[in-house]
Amino acid sequence: MKKSIRGFTIVELLIVIVVIAILAAITIVAYNGIQVRARDSARDSALNSLKKSIELYNAQNGSYPAPSSCISMGCTVSNLSTYLVPTFTNTVPDDPSAPTKHIYYVTNPTYTGYGLYVQNYEGKTPCKYISPNGTAGWWDGVPIC
Numbered sequence: 001m002k003k004s005i006r007g008f009t010i011v012e013l014l015i016v017i018v019v020i021a022i023l024a025a026i027t028i029v030a031y032n033g034i035q036v037r038a039r040d041s042a043r044d045s046a047l048n049s050l051k052k053s054i055e056l057y058n059a060q061n062g063s064y065p066a067p068s069s070c071i072s073m074g075c076t077v078s079n080l081s082t083y084l085v086p087t088f089t090n091t092v093p094d095d096p097s098a099p100t101k102h103i104y105y106v107t108n109p110t111y112t113g114y115g116l117y118v119q120n121y122e123g124k125t126p127c128k129y130i131s132p133n134g135t136a137g138w139w140d141g142v143p144i145c
């Protein structure tokens with residue numbers, strides 16, 4: 001009597017390995033896309049939080065924050081900490097990939113307008129926000145957020 005031994009053939013094993021590899025590749029690509037969107041969402045949140053804090057400062061003081069290094073040319077938003085912390089916000093939000101990347105702030109010489117520039121979006125183009133009395137020429141060619 002011959003006893004038959006059952007098992008998987010090499011072809012069946014290769015098919016299973018290929019299917020698992022395809023599923024793993026799809027999962028990794030989807031995961032990376034989610035991370036990019038999450039960081040961009042954090043940048044949007046930081047931008048909105050900064051705008052609110054700056055507008056609160058303006059409502060109380062009658063002008064926008066005026067670090068001397070930010071007049072008519074951009075500086076990092078960390079320069080705003082002496083103006084905004086702790087009265088208007090606990091911390092000045094910055095780009096989630098800081099300290100190597102930043103959101104930039106600029107004000108005009110009369111402190112009646114300001115602009116914010118988010119340079120480091122990963123899933124969309126960089127953009128700027130210019131307050132109603134801001135100078136439209138700040139960061140020329142960059143689309144409005």
